[in-house]
Amino acid sequence: MVEFILERGNYWAIIGLMMIGLYTLFSSTNLIKRLVGLSVFQTSIILFYISLSRIDGGTAPILFGADAKGHGGDHAEDVAAAAAHGADAAHGVAADAGHGVADTAHGAASHGLEHIYSNPLPHVLMLTAIVVGVATLAVGLAIVVRIREAYGTIESDEIREMDLEVALAEYAHDHPGEADPA
Template sequence: MVEFILERGNYWAIIGLMMIGLYTLFSSTNLIKRLVGLSIFQTSIILFYISLSRIDGGTAPILYGKDAKGHGGEHGAEVAAGHATDATHAAPDAAHGAADAAAHGFEHVYSNPLPHVLMLTAIVVGVATLATGLAIVVRIREAYGTIETDEIRETDLEVALAEYAEDHPEANPA
């Protein structure tokens, strides 16, 4: 049982980060703390996808050794492009081990680069989302004088009640 838990330590860390992010996101009334919670949650998701894409015995999809034969000389660029494409297509099958790599004509097992590329995109989107959120928080601070959601709701309610009383004088008995 202890081995089961220790072998999956990265997943336990990811679950911990995810719960910390969600708790911060839902429990805080401060808008910046909520954005920090959202960023922690996004980071845990990115780590989860990277952990899932790991292949036992796999290496980066950069051809080397006997897999890189034919590189250099007059055919270097064309052969390199062909082998890189083959390595990328062989990577999902390589999760089953070196036998599949050999079946595809490769000496080494290569990891699939697609999840890593997608997570790089997710990082960029996360940073853009955080920057947009911080810009909105700045504008809220300028408009309301606070970044606490309770105080913002209270101010909105007071303004809405004042506008309603102004528009409907018959509802106000005073």
């Protein structure tokens, strides 16, 4: 049991980061702290996907050695298929690590490849997620700046109180002589 936990230390670290990000997101009233919590949570998701796509003994999907000899561009489909098979084998988190490598090696051998290649698709997708996350964080910070200019604070509970006071004042102005709706 201890060996099972220690072998998956990166997943435990990812779960810890997730929980820290979620706690910060939900517990803080400061809008910038909420954005930081959201960013930490997003980073943990990206790390999770990168950890899942790792293949023991896998290398970048660039043909070298015996795999590169005598093969042109048409062999790229074989490399992609072997890498995808290797990624599928690596996703068996509950499976024994030795079996994942054997399945990956079998996938490479069945496509006539000497080396084990990693699938680059998860890494490319996470790179895209990083770019989108940075852009979203920038927009969020720009919105926080505008909120600060409009309200004079970035504390969500203070902003909510100000909005409630304005709404009650408008209601009292529009409906003179009526009882307070609150």
